[in-house]
Amino acid sequence: AQSVAQPEDQVNVAEGNPLTVKCTYSVSGNPYLFWYVQYPNRGLQFLLKYITGDNLVKGSYGFEAEFNKSQTSFHLKKPSALVSDSALYFCAVRDGLGGSYIPTFGRGTSLIVHP
C-alpha cells in the first residue's frame, strides 16, 4: 500500500528566507515521489520528481527536494522564498512494488510568503 503525509496544513515564511514544505511517505518497494503546485483557481502543475539517482532533485521555479530513504521523507525546499511562491503544494507517491497505476496525493500544504 502507498500513502503520503504532509504534516503541516500551512507554512508561513518571510520573503527572502528559505522555505521547507514537508512530506513523508510509506511504500512497500521503491518510492516514486512527486511535488505539484496549485495556484488559486488553477489546476495542479508539476514541479519535480524523484525516481532514482541523486537524492537532491531540482525542479521548476528554483525549487528542489531532498529524498531521504532512512527518514522516508521528500521535503520541498527553496533557498529564498518569493511572495509569488504563495500557493498550495501537494506531495504524491507511487509504490514501485505492486503499486497502483495512479499516485496517491497528500492533503496539501498552503505556503504563505509574507512581504
Added chain:
Amino acid sequence: NAGVTQTPKFQVLKTGQSMTLQCAQDMNHEYMSWYRQDPGMGLRLIHYSVGAGITDQGEVPNGYNVSRSTTEDFPLRLLSAAPSQTSVYFCASRIKGGLNTEAFFGQGTRLTVV
C-alpha cells in the same frame, strides 16, 4: 497545445439532477483520471483509465460513472447529484511508457449541488 481541457468551469445543480463533466486531452496520453478536491481532504481519486475501453475505480467512486471510448476523452457522469458531491473536480492525464511520469491537470470544474 491545449493540454487537458475541462468543461464546464462552473456548474450549479439541483439535488437529483444528472450531468456530465467533460475532459479532453490532445497529448495522446493513455492514462487519465478524475479527482475531487475538498478542503482539508486533498485530492481523492474517483475513477481512472489506463487506455481506451479500460476504466477502474479509485478511492471515492460511488455516485460517479466514467467511460473511455477514445484516447482523447474521459467524461465523468454524476448519476443523481447530492450536496455531498459539491466539490472541485480535476481531470488529469499522463503519458504511457513509464508509470513514473508526471500528470497534467485541467483547470478544474467547480460544482455546487443545492
